[in-house]
Amino acid sequence: MGKPAREPYRRCAACRARRPKAALLRFARVARPGGSGVGEGWSIEFDPYQRAEGRGAYTCRDEGCLQRGFQKGGVARTLRISLRQDEGERLSTKAVEYLRGHAMPGALPPVQRSTGTPLSGTSPGEES
Numbered sequence: 001m002g003k004p005a006r007e008p009y010r011r012c013a014a015c016r017a018r019r020p021k022a023a024l025l026r027f028a029r030v031a032r033p034g035g036s037g038v039g040e041g042w043s044i045e046f047d048p049y050q051r052a053e054g055r056g057a058y059t060c061r062d063e064g065c066l067q068r069g070f071q072k073g074g075v076a077r078t079l080r081i082s083l084r085q086d087e088g089e090r091l092s093t094k095a096v097e098y099l100r101g102h103a104m105p106g107a108l109p110p111v112q113r114s115t116g117t118p119l120s121g122t123s124p125g126e127e128s
Helices: 063-071 074-079 085-101
Strands: 009-011 018-020 024-031 042-046 055-060
Touching (some): 024 074, 055 074, 063 085, 074 085
Antiparallel strands (some): 009 018, 024 042, 024 055
16 A cells, blocks of 8 residues: 555745645636736636646735735745736735635644744653
8 A cells, every 4th residue: 555645735925834735825827818828918816726727826824924925925926927016905805805704614823933832732841
């Protein structure tokens, strides 16, 4: 028997945290019909089901990360395309509306930086 399939991980375009793909929002660069595929031939679409063809950029399911991803240019950079501010706001608003309507039970909280506490659930002085 082979190894069990590993869950795919992706990196948030805003905070750069690695998370399971299913816990992130995806934006896809897709070719417009009749477009040349260069510059004006592309559009960016919110891809809630993560099935659209084309290059993808991911952000955490957090409004702050979503906003930063578009304001700081992380999504545009990942998709290798220039993005107007109004287009970024439109996509961000669409994703926020989706989040409010589709709360994900068990969604990952924002990334916590290391505080020195062990991950196993035992206190530093305890032994098994």
